[in-house]
Structure formats: C-alpha cells, structure tokens
Amino acid sequence: MERSITIRVDGAEHEVTVDTRTTLLDALRERIGNTSPKKGCDHGQCGSCTVLLDGRRQLSCLALAVAHDGAEIVTAAGLGDGDLHPVQQAFITHDGFQCGYCTPGQVCSVVGMLAEAEDGHPSHVTEDLGAETELSDAEIRERLSGNLCRCGAYVGILDAVKEVTGR
Ligand code: FES
Ligand code: FES
Known part of the structure; x- marks a missing residue:
C-alpha cells in the first residue's frame, strides 16, 4: 500500500509517494536523495541515522515515513544554514x-x-x-x-x- 506524504527536509519541501512500510531513513536517502543520515545498523542500535524531527532528535531508521506527513526534518547537512553549525x-x-x-x-x-x-x-x-x-x-x-x-x-x-x- 502506498501513500503520498509531504515533508520539509533541510528547508525544502518534498512530496513523495512511499510504501507504508518505508522508514524515514529510506525515504530520505533513497527517495529524496539526502544521504546525510547514514544507515549503520537499520534497527535502532547505532545512532548514525539520527536527524532532528520537528526539533527533537530521532532515529530515522525506527520511524515510518508515512507517520510523519507534514514534518520538518533537519539533517546534519541542513544544520548550519549554508555555513558550519x-x-x-x-x-x-x-x-x-x-x-x-x-x-x-x-x-x-x-x-x-x-x-x-x-x-x-x-x-x-x-x-x-x-x-x-x-x-x-x-x-x-x-x-x-x-x-x-x-x-x-x-x-x-x-x-x-x-x-x-x-x-
Ligand atoms: S541505522 Fe543504526 S540506529 Fe538507525
Ligand atoms: S565511525 Fe568513524 S568517525 Fe565514528
């Protein structure tokens, strides 16, 4: 089953259609092309996929993309507003x-x-x-x-x- 969602990532809005089983990490990396969050373990053990989701840190491999329609996501690549944070x-x-x-x-x-x-x-x-x-x-x-x-x-x-x- 697929659903269309809209998420803002590092200040840019993206509308993507995802399988409802797609993790936020896979949506970011494979669908939107933002490879800043890394896939280390893919099951919540290593922290390499951490992003800021509506201002709070979140393991993106443990979040379903479809559950975060309308969310604001900031990755390390978008932290510094064009400069280093x-x-x-x-x-x-x-x-x-x-x-x-x-x-x-x-x-x-x-x-x-x-x-x-x-x-x-x-x-x-x-x-x-x-x-x-x-x-x-x-x-x-x-x-x-x-x-x-x-x-x-x-x-x-x-x-x-x-x-x-x-x-
Ligand atoms: S990839 Fe290891 S915690 Fe998400
Ligand atoms: S895993 Fe190499 S710098 Fe942390």
Missing part, C-alpha cells in the same frame, strides 16, 4: 571524527541533546532532578550513549561538546 565546527577543532560515518548522526544528536538539557530533561545519571542541568562529562557521555563510533572518536566528541557548552 557551531557543533560541526567544534567537531573539526577537536578531531571529533575519523572516517566520518557516524558524524552526521553524532552532530544531530548533540544539537538535540543540548536542547533537551536546556529544557530540563533529565538523563539516567541526573541526580538532582529539580535543578538546572549541569552538563558534566558523565551527563554528556550518558546523553550521547545512543550514538556509537567505530573509530573511537569519543574523546574528541566530548571535547567538542564541552567547547560548545562553554566548558
């Missing part, structure tokens, strides 16, 4: 990547995570639930633990996030 620049400054396969997902995840922390969302390691969230090393590691990096660029990624948060 501060998080992308910090990744470069601190060697937060090697092969780069996980990087678009990591960058989107960091942007989403910073917004979540600012909104007061706790993580698994947050101790003082009522207080303003201090993005300690442990908080950053926990909040980004859904994004795996086979090259092991975690130290650089941590430093990049610390720079963006002013630490």
Whole structure:
C-alpha cells in the first residue's frame, strides 16, 4: 500500500509517494536523495541515522515515513544554514571524527541533546532532578550513549561538546 506524504527536509519541501512500510531513513536517502543520515545498523542500535524531527532528535531508521506527513526534518547537512553549525565546527577543532560515518548522526544528536538539557530533561545519571542541568562529562557521555563510533572518536566528541557548552 502506498501513500503520498509531504515533508520539509533541510528547508525544502518534498512530496513523495512511499510504501507504508518505508522508514524515514529510506525515504530520505533513497527517495529524496539526502544521504546525510547514514544507515549503520537499520534497527535502532547505532545512532548514525539520527536527524532532528520537528526539533527533537530521532532515529530515522525506527520511524515510518508515512507517520510523519507534514514534518520538518533537519539533517546534519541542513544544520548550519549554508555555513558550519557551531557543533560541526567544534567537531573539526577537536578531531571529533575519523572516517566520518557516524558524524552526521553524532552532530544531530548533540544539537538535540543540548536542547533537551536546556529544557530540563533529565538523563539516567541526573541526580538532582529539580535543578538546572549541569552538563558534566558523565551527563554528556550518558546523553550521547545512543550514538556509537567505530573509530573511537569519543574523546574528541566530548571535547567538542564541552567547547560548545562553554566548558
Ligand atoms: S541505522 Fe538507525 S540506529 Fe543504526
Ligand atoms: S568517525 Fe568513524 S565511525 Fe565514528
């Protein structure tokens, strides 16, 4: 069964007809031609497909495209408005990547995570639930633990996030 949906991706509107079983990741990559989100595991384990969906980070391999008709999607390629987003620049400054396969997902995840922390969302390691969230090393590691990096660029990624948060 097929359905027509309209989604905005990195500021451009796309109308696509998709099988109702098509994931958002496949719609982005195969139908719209946006290869910024990567297919690592295709079942929610690696984070390389992370995009911002209506402002929140989302594993696009676990979302059905048809369920997001009318959504606003931002991939790492659309983050900086034609320039590098501060998080992308910090990744470069601190060697937060090697092969780069996980990087678009990591960058989107960091942007989403910073917004979540600012909104007061706790993580698994947050101790003082009522207080303003201090993005300690442990908080950053926990909040980004859904994004795996086979090259092991975690130290650089941590430093990049610390720079963006002013630490
Ligand atoms: S490809 Fe989506 S989590 Fe791995
Ligand atoms: S930079 Fe290679 S997988 Fe992360």
